Structures are given as structure tokens and as C-alpha cells.
Amino acid sequence: MVNIQIEIPLNIPQSNQTLRDNVFRIVLSYFSWLILSLIARWISKQLIPKVRAMKAKEQMLWQLSITRFIFGLPILWAAYMVYIDGRIALDHVFASTDESWIFTCILTGYFLFEEFALIYFDIKYHGFSKELHIHHFFVLNGCFSVAYYNRGHYYAAKTFLLQISTPFTCICWCLLKLNLEKTKAWKINQWILIYIFHLRSVYEIYCWYGIYQDWNYIKQNLPWIYTINMMVGLAIITIWLTPYWTYRKTVQYFSPNYWYRENEEKKDEINKTS
Numbered sequence: 001m002v003n004i005q006i007e008i009p010l011n012i013p014q015s016n017q018t019l020r021d022n023v024f025r026i027v028l029s030y031f032s033w034l035i036l037s038l039i040a041r042w043i044s045k046q047l048i049p050k051v052r053a054m055k056a057k058e059q060m061l062w063q064l065s066i067t068r069f070i071f072g073l074p075i076l077w078a079a080y081m082v083y084i085d086g087r088i089a090l091d092h093v094f095a096s097t098d099e100s101w102i103f104t105c106i107l108t109g110y111f112l113f114e115e116f117a118l119i120y121f122d123i124k125y126h127g128f129s130k131e132l133h134i135h136h137f138f139v140l141n142g143c144f145s146v147a148y149y150n151r152g153h154y155y156a157a158k159t160f161l162l163q164i165s166t167p168f169t170c171i172c173w174c175l176l177k178l179n180l181e182k183t184k185a186w187k188i189n190q191w192i193l194i195y196i197f198h199l200r201s202v203y204e205i206y207c208w209y210g211i212y213q214d215w216n217y218i219k220q221n222l223p224w225i226y227t228i229n230m231m232v233g234l235a236i237i238t239i240w241l242t243p244y245w246t247y248r249k250t251v252q253y254f255s256p257n258y259w260y261r262e263n264e265e266k267k268d269e270i271n272k273t274s
Helices: 019-047 056-072 075-085 098-125 130-149 153-177 184-221 224-254 256-266 269-273
Strands: none
Touching: 019 056, 019 098, 019 130, 056 098, 056 153, 075 098, 075 153, 098 130, 098 153, 130 153, 130 224, 153 184, 153 224, 184 224
């Protein structure tokens, strides 16, 4: 009996969309996040007396925090595309779908919105949050690289899962502003947040291992601009930002008021929401 081995070619999904086709979606995403943030501010002022009593500076921080909370929810979508649907995981460089294009446009629009909002905040209130600006710089470069080259949709969705900490961070900040830091709800959320940041460190190592496994394929097929931005950005997150935020949230659990005063002295209040 003869064993016959037949290699069936893998059908790699690749959307024929381009950046030009999606400019409108990115612009629409930007204005959608802007409108959503204004609605969040208006609803909060109507429903929560303490928000109405806040200064304009704090109200802006509040609306950014609520918007950021909503933005963190699509991690479920990213997890579905990468680990359940799996089409963009068939080829880590070339695979793309119409769904992953919509996801990329939503991400790009949001980070454009938040970066412009942070720049406006820094100019108006004379502050500067270097961590968030650095984070947004690499994320925006990554989003535009994905859109321009129509490659690396898998890596964009996979690394977006690091935003799993975002909703819990925003809950932490909002409860602090409502003077609820002594409640069980705040403490439970803070413990979850601290554990998530530790899990982020593990997931970042997993991302590095994936890059190591794909390295030859990445070198041959992924544009060098994308590759450098991805690796430098991930290195900054792994070595600096995640350990820094883990430390800050741990200190905040034990001394939330001290942590607050320290940020005020540094005029880095926008960093409280992250």
C-alpha cells in the first residue's frame, strides 16, 4: 500500500481594500469618538452632581476617561479575530479581512482623537504626559503602517489586547474622583487592575516569542518601518510603561491620596486617568 502525501495550499484571506478606500472610515471614527466623549460629558453632568461641581479641567479628564473606558471594550473583538475566528492568524503578515480593516479604522480614529485631545489639554492647562504621548506615537505609526501597506493586521489586533487594563483603569480614576476610594468596589477593581498589569507582562513575553518565531518571515515580507515601530513600541511597553504603571497602581492602592498629590505637584494630572 502506497502512502500519498498531498500538500493542500493554504487559502490566505487578503482584503483588497487600501488606505485610500478607508480614509472616510477613519475620519468618521475620529468624529464618532469626539461626539461620544461630548455626550459622555453631558450625560455625566446631568446624572452625577459631583461631576457638575468639577472644574472644567476635571470635567475634560472625566469625559476622556469615560471615552477610554468604552474604547477598551473592543478587546473582545480583537480576541475573537485573533484566537477564535482565526482568519488573520493564518498568515501573520499578509492576512487581512474586511472586518480587520474596520477594526483598524476604529483604532486609528480613536488614537487620533485622543492624541489631539491630549495636545489640547496640555496647551490649555500647561501639562505634559510623556508616557501617553510616546504610547500614542507608536500606536498611530502602527495603525497607519497597517493601513498603508495592508499588512500586519494580525499583530495590530494581537497587541491591542494589551488594552485589557484600560476599562479597569478608567473605573479606578472615576471612583477616585467621586471620593469612593475607601469602598470595596474601588479596592476590588484596583486589585483586578494590578493583577491585569502583571498578566500584561506575561502576555508581552508571549508577543515577543511570537515575533521570534516569525522573525525570518517578518524580515522577508513586513516593511521595515512597520517592523521597527512594532519592536521599539513593544520594547518601550515591556521595559518601561507596563512596569511603571504596575508600580503606580500598586502604590495607588495603598496611598491613593498621596499618589494624587504627587501628580498634582508634577502638573501631570492627565496621567491619573491612565
